[in-house]
Amino acid sequence: MTLHGHVPPEPDLVQLLTPEGTRVQHPDFPLEITDEEIKSLYRDLALVRRFDGEATALQRQGELGLWASCLGQEAAQVGAGRALRTQDMAFPTYREHGVAWCRDVDPVTLLGMFRGVSLGGWNPNENNFNLYTIVLGAQALHAVGYAMGVTRDGAVGTGEPDRDTAVLAFFGDGASSQGDVNEAFIWAAAGNLPVVFYCQNNQWAISEPVERQSRVPLFHRAAGFGFPGIRIDGNDVLACLAVSRVALDEARSGQGPTLIEAYTYRMGAHTTSDDPTRYRLSEELETWKHRDPIERVRAYLVRQAGVAQDFFDGIDAEAEELAVRIRAACRALPDPGPLSVFDNVFVDLPDELAEQREGYREYLSAFEGAGH
Amino acid sequence: MPEPTNLTVAGALNAALRHRLEHDPKVLVMGMDVGKLGGVFRITDGLQKDFGEDRVIDSPLGESGIIGSAVGLAIRGYRPVCEIQFDGFVYPAFDQIVSQVAKIHNRSLGAVRMPITIRIPYGGGIGAVEHHSESPEAYFAHTAGLKVVTCSNPSDAYWMLRQAIDSDDPVVFFEPKRRYWSKGSLDTSAAQAPLPLHSAQVVRPGSDATIVAYGPMVATALQAAKAATEDGRDLEVIDLRSLSPIDTATVVDSVVRTGRLVVVHEASVTLGMGAEIAARVQEKAFYSLEAPVLRVGGFDTPYPPSRVEEEWLPDVDRILDAVDRTLAY
Ligand SMILES: Cc1ncc(C[n+]2csc(CCOP(=O)(O)OP(=O)(O)O)c2C)c(N)n1
Numbered sequence: 031m032t033l034h035g036h037v038p039p040e041p042d043l044v045q046l047l048t049p050e051g052t053r054v055q056h057p058d059f060p061l062e063i064t065d066e067e068i069k070s071l072y073r074d075l076a077l078v079r080r081f082d083g084e085a086t087a088l089q090r091q092g093e094l095g096l097w098a099s100c101l102g103q104e105a106a107q108v109g110a111g112r113a114l115r116t117q118d119m120a121f122p123t124y125r126e127h128g129v130a131w132c133r134d135v136d137p138v139t140l141l142g143m144f145r146g147v148s149l150g151g152w153n154p155n156e157n158n159f160n161l162y163t164i165v166l167g168a169q170a171l172h173a174v175g176y177a178m179g180v181t182r183d184g185a186v187g188t189g190e191p192d193r194d195t196a197v198l199a200f201f202g203d204g205a206s207s208q209g210d211v212n213e214a215f216i217w218a219a220a221g222n223l224p225v226v227f228y229c230q231n232n233q234w235a236i237s238e239p240v241e242r243q244s245r246v247p248l249f250h251r252a253a254g255f256g257f258p259g260i261r262i263d264g265n266d267v268l269a270c271l272a273v274s275r276v277a278l279d280e281a282r283s284g285q286g287p288t289l290i291e292a293y294t295y296r297m298g299a300h301t302t303s304d305d306p307t308r309y310r311l312s313e314e315l316e317t318w319k320h321r322d323p324i325e326r327v328r329a330y331l332v333r334q335a336g337v338a339q340d341f342f343d344g345i346d347a348e349a350e351e352l353a354v355r356i357r358a359a360c361r362a363l364p365d366p367g368p369l370s371v372f373d374n375v376f377v378d379l380p381d382e383l384a385e386q387r388e389g390y391r392e393y394l395s396a397f398e399g400a401g402h
Numbered sequence: 403m404p405e406p407t408n409l410t411v412a413g414a415l416n417a418a419l420r421h422r423l424e425h426d427p428k429v430l431v432m433g434m435d436v437g438k439l440g441g442v443f444r445i446t447d448g449l450q451k452d453f454g455e456d457r458v459i460d461s462p463l464g465e466s467g468i469i470g471s472a473v474g475l476a477i478r479g480y481r482p483v484c485e486i487q488f489d490g491f492v493y494p495a496f497d498q499i500v501s502q503v504a505k506i507h508n509r510s511l512g513a514v515r516m517p518i519t520i521r522i523p524y525g526g527g528i529g530a531v532e533h534h535s536e537s538p539e540a541y542f543a544h545t546a547g548l549k550v551v552t553c554s555n556p557s558d559a560y561w562m563l564r565q566a567i568d569s570d571d572p573v574v575f576f577e578p579k580r581r582y583w584s585k586g587s588l589d590t591s592a593a594q595a596p597l598p599l600h601s602a603q604v605v606r607p608g609s610d611a612t613i614v615a616y617g618p619m620v621a622t623a624l625q626a627a628k629a630a631t632e633d634g635r636d637l638e639v640i641d642l643r644s645l646s647p648i649d650t651a652t653v654v655d656s657v658v659r660t661g662r663l664v665v666v667h668e669a670s671v672t673l674g675m676g677a678e679i680a681a682r683v684q685e686k687a688f689y690s691l692e693a694p695v696l697r698v699g700g701f702d703t704p705y706p707p708s709r710v711e712e713e714w715l716p717d718v719d720r721i722l723d724a725v726d727r728t729l730a731y
Binding site (some may be wrong): 143166204303304366383387398 | 437438439440442460463464466491493494532533701702706707708709710714720723
């Protein structure tokens with residue numbers, strides 16, 4: 031055999047709920063979960079999808095400049111998001127609306143960036159949910175640095191459930207090629223840091239298929255950096271929850287980093303500016319529709335848990351209310367005033383910038399005088 | 403004689419790439435999504451289909467990788483044309499550009515050339531999210547060893563890109579993304595480019611004051627000049643085109659005639675191109691100046707959210723305000 035003749039086998043993928051909605055057991059990742067808890071996950075998934083769909087609609091109506099939909103990735107995001115403890119910190123990309131939901135970040139706040147009234151606009155430390163990061167992969171290093179701080183603060187391995195802290199870093203299959211992500215792996219390994227790298231492999235980076243980024247399954251890369259990697263069914267919220275919990279627990283207890291590859295699919299366009307018909311086949315989308323992350327939970331609840339229709343009707347009604355609220359609140363988001371561009375550039379505003387602001391104020395008032 | 407064609411800036415750039423791919427087997431196009439998709443702005447539309455995946459390369463997602471590998475290709479004798487998807491995403495490649503691309507010719511005592519073109523859509527006014535509207539040209543113009551140019555119309559888009567690709571020095575080629583869809587006529591069959599790559603051009607002659615602009619601001623400056631005629635003012639507009647080297651002579655020649663200069667760019671004013679031009683003009687035309695050189699540009703703040711970008715970006719009114727001030731001096 032030659033070195034290049036070796037093809038690694040297609041990896042297993044941890045799955046606890048099949049696309050048909052059947053509960054299956056995994057020897058390494060048993061999940062104790064009640065039907066009530068699964069109903070609650072269903073609610074998360076359904077409301078995130080409704081919110082996301084509403085945002086897409088708002089973009090079509092001209093209320094948002096852009097939207098990056100998480101359609102199809104709800105389970106990957108809700109599973110990870112619900113595995114976090116309050117004290118844990120999440121570092122999202124620009125698409126983690128489902129994680130934001132789990133961190134109690136108001137969806138309307140997320141819309142601000144996409145409407146063009148803010149460049150972020152929330153306090154990362156309030157809900158332990160960092161600002162969205164558009165520059166691919168940069169946040170992986172931020173997560174690592176945060177984890178270094180956690181370690182220095184002695185918030186790892188104490189055994190106190192409310193104290194031990196893990197950090198969850200999100201990025202996509204495409205971003206995994208960036209230097210920052212690879213440096214983050216090295217830092218995390220070197221410091222045995224309490225960080226979980228959570229790669230949503232949604233198969234596409236705009237028009238580039240994941241094969242353009244990697245010849246091996248992405249989670250295999252972890253081995254080369256010296257920490258465990260695992261692939262999970264990213265459309266199975268139970269697998270995402272179970273494996274994220276274990277990885278975060280291990281991080282909190284001081285066992286170091288993990289790479290989770292949530293194998294999923296970007297059901298929509300990359301963003302509302304993108305036209306995926308130019309580069310991918312609609313059959314692929316059809317295949318993935320059968321693996322829908324929400325349908326399988328619903329199928330489980332109906333068939334195995336005997337949940338009655340009025341539960342689903344209730345969620346639908348709640349989703350509708352949410353959509354109505356979001357629509358109104360989005361339209362009501364105020365445009366920033368002209369002088370706001372000078373706000374928060376510095377903690378300590380230099381005089382020359384204050385003068386620039388003053389000059390612009392005077393310039394604008396001259397127009398008011400002229401009846402503009 | 404073939405008729406001049408009517409093309410958009412985007413179409414002209416595409417035609418220039420096609421021309422170089424056709425005529426120079428060493429030319430390669432690489433970047434994110436440049437293949438099947440044809441780039442997010444479709445500048446490379448159809449090129450992969452016609453020239454193959456090994457000449458029009460969808461690179462993995464790393465800007466440092468795109469530029470760093472272009473350096474290796476150049477050492478091996480290739481002529482890479484790299485696309486950076488948006489202005490705000492060039493920074494992961496900054497090290498490769500300023501420490502490697504810019505210096506290898508010098509360090510190799512001239513033995514190795516870096517005929518690399520780095521195309522960057524830049525500037526705002528398109529209602530985009532963060533990192534998609536920036537004007538980072540001054541960083542590159544400040545770097546010794548890099549040439550930096552920008553086009554403002556379809557004819558320049560076509561000819562300047564061809565010239566940049568043919569340049570044996572590395573060229574950072576800034577494309578005014580908000581003008582991608584502006585149309586104009588050009589003659590792609592001419593044997594030679596209408597102007598050398600590093601010449602500025604007087605695009606509107608005038609006598610009362612000079613406005614120097616480049617890229618997306620040229621159209622705005624021309625609008626301002628037109629509006630100024632209503633007040634009986636005759637403004638000269640220069641499209642700078644080349645940001646490094648700068649065609650100082652064309653600017654100085656104009657200022658000697660008009661005595662007044664306003665420099666306009668989207669980039670933040672402080673240490674922007676306007677600062678360099680003002681310094682050169684006071685060095686070379688001190689006694690011709692009737693008023694201080696004025697700069698109109700973005701504020702010294704991060705590029706703002708899109709709903710307030712029109713406040714931040716220089717517009718006709720802000721240019722005319724500067725014209726008023728220079729004429730009132
Ligand atoms: C440094 C950098 N380069 C380029 C881009 C433009 N861009 C935005 S998203 C994207 C694709 C990212 O794909 P992936 O990481 O798989 O995440 P997905 O969008 O599929 O969730 C690209 C190239 C960027 N945001 N940042």
